[in-house]
Amino acid sequence: MSHAPVYDPQEVETRWQQRWTERHTNEPELDRPARPFYNLMMFPYPSAEGLHVGNMFAFTGADIYGRFQRLQGYDVFEPIGFDAFGIHSENYALAVGTNPAQLIPRNIDTFRRQLRRFGGMFDWRHELSTTDPAYYKWTQWLFLQLFKANLAYKKRAAVNWCPKDKTVLANEQVINGRCERCDTPVEQRSLDQWFFRITDYAERLLRNLDTLDWSESTLALQRNWIGRSEGAELVFTTPAGQAITVFTTRPDTVFGATYLVLAPEHPLVEALTAGEQRAAVRAYQREVQSRDVVARRVGEKVKTGVFLGSYARNPATGEAVPVWIADYVLMEYGTGAIMAVPAHDERDHAFATQFGLPIRQVVQVEGEQGAALPSVTEDGVLMNSGRFDGLACREGGKRIVAWLAEQQVGTPRVQYRLHDWCISRQRYWGPPIPIIYCDRCGPVPVPERDLPVLLPPIEDFRPDDSGVSPLARHTEWYNVPCPHCGSPGRRETDVSDTFLDSSWYFLRYPSTEFADRPFDPARTRTWLPVTSYIGGNEHAVLHLLYSRFITMVLKEQGHVAFEEPFPKLRAHGLIVKDGAKMSKSRGNVVIPDAYIKQWGADTFRMYLMFLGPFQEGGDFRDEGITGVRRFLEKVWVLAHDAAGQADARPPEAVERKLHQTIRKVTGDTATLNYNTAIAAMMEYVNVLREHGAGSGSSVRPLVLMLAPYAPHLAEELWSLLGGGDRSVFEERWPAYDEGLAQAGDVEIAVQVNGKLRARLQLPRGASQDDVVALALADAGVKKFVDGNPLRKIVYVQDRLVNLVV
RNA sequence: GCCCGGGUGGCGAAAGUGGUAGACGCAAGGGACUUAAAAUCCCUUGGGGGCAACCCCAUGCAGGUUCGAGUCCUGCCCCGGGCACCA
Numbered sequence: 017m018s019h020a021p022v023y024d025p026q027e028v029e030t031r032w033q034q035r036w037t038e039r040h041t042n043e044p045e046l047d048r049p050a051r052p053f054y055n056l057m058m059f060p061y062p063s064a065e066g067l068h069v070g071n072m073f074a075f076t077g078a079d080i081y082g083r084f085q086r087l088q089g090y091d092v093f094e095p096i097g098f099d100a101f102g103i104h105s106e107n108y109a110l111a112v113g114t115n116p117a118q119l120i121p122r123n124i125d126t127f128r129r130q131l132r133r134f135g136g137m138f139d140w141r142h143e144l145s146t147t148d149p150a151y152y153k154w155t156q157w158l159f160l161q162l163f164k165a166n167l168a169y170k171k172r173a174a175v176n177w178c179p180k181d182k183t184v185l186a187n188e189q190v191i192n193g194r195c196e197r198c199d200t201p202v203e204q205r206s207l208d209q210w211f212f213r214i215t216d217y218a219e220r221l222l223r224n225l226d227t228l229d230w231s232e233s234t235l236a237l238q239r240n241w242i243g244r245s246e247g248a249e250l251v252f253t254t255p256a257g258q259a260i261t262v263f264t265t266r267p268d269t270v271f272g273a274t275y276l277v278l279a280p281e282h283p284l285v286e287a288l289t290a291g292e293q294r295a296a297v298r299a300y301q302r303e304v305q306s307r308d309v310v311a312r313r314v315g316e317k318v319k320t321g322v323f324l325g326s327y328a329r330n331p332a333t334g335e336a337v338p339v340w341i342a343d344y345v346l347m348e349y350g351t352g353a354i355m356a357v358p359a360h361d362e363r364d365h366a367f368a369t370q371f372g373l374p375i376r377q378v379v380q381v382e383g384e385q386g387a388a389l390p391s392v393t394e395d396g397v398l399m400n401s402g403r404f405d406g407l408a409c410r411e412g413g414k415r416i417v418a419w420l421a422e423q424q425v426g427t428p429r430v431q432y433r434l435h436d437w438c439i440s441r442q443r444y445w446g447p448p449i450p451i452i453y454c455d456r457c458g459p460v461p462v463p464e465r466d467l468p469v470l471l472p473p474i475e476d477f478r479p480d481d482s483g484v485s486p487l488a489r490h491t492e493w494y495n496v497p498c499p500h501c502g503s504p505g506r507r508e509t510d511v512s513d514t515f516l517d518s519s520w521y522f523l524r525y526p527s528t529e530f531a532d533r534p535f536d537p538a539r540t541r542t543w544l545p546v547t548s549y550i551g552g553n554e555h556a557v558l559h560l561l562y563s564r565f566i567t568m569v570l571k572e573q574g575h576v577a578f579e580e581p582f583p584k585l586r587a588h589g590l591i592v593k594d595g596a597k598m599s600k601s602r603g604n605v606v607i608p609d610a611y612i613k614q615w616g617a618d619t620f621r622m623y624l625m626f627l628g629p630f631q632e633g634g635d636f637r638d639e640g641i642t643g644v645r646r647f648l649e650k651v652w653v654l655a656h657d658a659a660g661q662a663d664a665r666p667p668e669a670v671e672r673k674l675h676q677t678i679r680k681v682t683g684d685t686a687t688l689n690y691n692t693a694i695a696a697m698m699e700y701v702n703v704l705r706e707h708g709a710g711s712g713s714s715v716r717p718l719v720l721m722l723a724p725y726a727p728h729l730a731e732e733l734w735s736l737l738g739g740g741d742r743s744v745f746e747e748r749w750p751a752y753d754e755g756l757a758q759a760g761d762v763e764i765a766v767q768v769n770g771k772l773r774a775r776l777q778l779p780r781g782a783s784q785d786d787v788v789a790l791a792l793a794d795a796g797v798k799k800f801v802d803g804n805p806l807r808k809i810v811y812v813q814d815r816l817v818n819l820v821v
Numbered sequence: 822g823c824c825c826g827g828g829u830g831g832c833g834a835a836a837g838u839g840g841u842a843g844a845c846g847c848a849a850g851g852g853a854c855u856u857a858a859a860a861u862c863c864c865u866u867g868g869g870g871g872c873a874a875c876c877c878c879a880u881g882c883a884g885g886u887u888c889g890a891g892u893c894c895u896g897c898c899c900c901g902g903g904c905a906c907c908a
Contacts, residue, residue: 232825232826233825233826233902233903235825236824236825236826236903237824237825237902237903237904239824240823240824240825240903240904241903241904243904243907245907245908247908262908263907263908264908265907265908266908277908319906342906343906344906344908345906345907345908346906346907346908348907349907349908350907350908353908354908355908356908357908361908362822362906363906363908364908366906431907431908432907433904433907553825553902553903554903556903557903557904589826590901590902592901596901597901597902626833626834626845626846627833627834628833628834629834632826632827634833634834635833637832637833637847639832639833639847639848640832640833640846640847640848641847642846642847643845643846643847644846646846647845647846683837691833691834691835691845692834692835692844692845694845694846695834695835695844695845695846696844696845697845698844698845698846699844699845702845763841764841765840765841766841767840767841767888767889769888769889770840770887770888770889771889772841775841795874796874796875807888808888809888810840810888810889812840815840815841816840816841816889818840818888818889819888820888820889
């Protein structure tokens, strides 16, 4: 009969959260840590709705890992902050008609309260927000470093434009080619925008991936995004001598190139258009432009295009092939021009069929017959290709490029899908790009001593029809003297992309108290690169790629000593609701507050982790939560009972299970298999209860193992079991003894012809002869052996024996 | 279309290198305690057959390798996520 008091999670949890704050439990020594461990999780964007279950799932998983490492004896630094700039905040602010500068602090307050309540091991001394001038001063500084290194440049690029709202739209604000607010069809506009030369680093970004300990899924996403392809640039020449350079990954098929297609924006279009085609070409260019940036890509794949009225010479065949423009060729990739091989490319085939262009087969694939078959495989043999006939595609391609290179009309070439990073946003809610335009000096960087360029607190932050940021209306702010020559200048009015804010926040955390430097060299040496990064694959490409790029640049400039910020990264799974991603529009977003109130943070944390494998995610259903709560109550009672008893050595069966459990939980926690670690602890509790109850020596290790998962409860029970005033997180993770974990008896499966027929309970280490003899003596086995001679015996020590007859 | 994950009981899920499928939990059914209910505790629970001890069938589908396949190989189907006219 237990005399344990009632488990009241609210009371226990608030009490321990207070103590953690008072005693600075979660604040490691940053300057002289013995064993630094930087435990990073992806900082949230503080939405008005508050932290949702998806955030909590991610943070809990990362927090368990941090707490586990702390119990291993590391000085764990687990910071948190807020990614509070950006279009989401701004759109919400527009919707409610309040300046985001007023809204964001409120949202952050809510998040801070929720993050404390769930029991994260956060070092709040080092909280940061990207909207804090003390932070974005250094975001602007970062821009200046790239500018000075000639890695930032300005270029005209298309943006989405809503003609009714007269504003620039982000891609995510365009729904089916229409403005998400007013449903007006969106157009393209060309604006001068700032870009970072991330493509200069494409090869390094790709190659380094092989050295990183990352989730396979994240690596794959990043490799695809960088999108390396090998091919060649080939030159087609017009009778007038104009060279049209195309990029192809299949130079082996050049003999089948029966026409050329340029992107409608290609600079040569004007010069290549014959007089009689002028009107049609203009009309087509206008039509393409009238579509938004998104529709150009995801629109129907019906091929459209116009003949320019001119021809160019195929460098391989010497024949004149017609030159077209079509929107299926993109200016941003390759050279903006392609040679079309309709016999072996689906898109070219569709286009050629539609416009009656010739199709010539140049690859024969074994087993495939017929000239009209568009085969894109590489394991074919060349045909209709002059002296290259009969060569395998790969080999033939190489020789054709070499041959064309001799004539100066071919070069091997590697292409990346990755584009330069456009960081300009014609918006209000971001860090102003620190550039001043001067008529005499051109674009002049704001001197570092003048940073930050403060975002002015303006009344009307609505984007307007000028196509420039609302900041342009703030004349006091906008008009400044040129830092070079002092003549009247104008500020850059675009702000930078939020991804720039988040591309370096991990460098800032250990150094938040330094106002005069972005990151302190000594602190950075101690704490970086990040020891463990846990986050979702929604950031697999943009954030994780930009952070790597920025770190490479900082390394080159001597600001940091490493070029990969996250040597170890694990992607967690997605929490879905009723089989679908949670989103405001679906109305299936789960807010954790009510669950924490009803069940307590410890129960809710464990429930989220018990739902399924952390790295796979799962469907949120609240039915199972009661099982976790029951488990914690059992632990509560066991600990209270044990606290009142003499500390006896547990019975053998309990001791064995204990050591097996420590082994299992240690391994599973280290590999983020939290669901099975929890199951193992449940099994152990079941065994303890079967043996009546536990003593201190059998319950204390359980409390330690539970601590990362249910930190408040563990603290409470640890102090009850003699921990005194010390936090359980000052203790060490329990060790297991392999000998004690080994079972005395084992169950050996007996199979006849691979089918299970009996099980034998035997002492560990029984010999094959003994096992076979005992197996043959078993009535059930005898029946199936049926007097036949044994043809073969398969014996696996302490596991099974298979008798083959 | 391409690239990643997945498909196992009523449900969430377990099964180091091929070796006793379904641990752990939920739900459900039965029982104990109770005036009663809740809570708690005990038992049952993949499907089928048999009074039984046992037997047969079962890890998306179809083949294959093996003494033995949820696990490996080949070809499909379905679901989730990412990219998407990238030449």
